[in-house]
Amino acid sequence: MARVEEAVAVKVQVSYSPAPRRVDQVELDLPPGSRLADALRASGLLERHGLRAEDGLSVGIWGKAKPLDTPVREADRIEIYRGLTVDPKEARRQRYRKHKR
Template sequence: MNEVMIGISLAYAPSSTEQWYLEIEVPRGSSIFMALQLSGWLQKDRELAQWCQQHQDAVMVDKKDWRVGVFSQKQPLSYELAASDRIEIYRPLHIDPMNKRKKRAAL
């Protein structure tokens, strides 16, 4: 019996100078968490792996501190993926973007 696979993509910029992009196939019914495991990214990024472990069972999305989404919509790690979905991983902000723009405008 063959498992039906769907194609998805993953995008992540772990730093301002580094970007990861990957297209993979996952079994239909896979969650965001399962796709991150299959991608190997949790092994490459300890901080992301730790965050995923802490939030794996969360049903509600904390809009401020949430780190994953699909097509710019924050989703729980249990979100069931559809064909052609793009998982996006958001890194925490260390500088408020509004303050950064104000400082740049003042120069």
């Protein structure tokens, strides 16, 4: 009798930081063969934060930007990136000035 392999769900985490020091995370069990876009849809984070994939959303896995058709793997951390509001160099200067006082 042949042994049938069960399709095991892929466990991933989807994260978005809507503001500094705030992170909204969702853990998901996705079917094998799921793509990054599937994980975003299943997480509900886009709707919860008023984001739309067609607006040129920047996403990645473990800090590396990836296209939406990238397959997800077990234990991936999928991240939704938001645009910078302040130039990082300028922010560093401001923190230094504040700390110097």
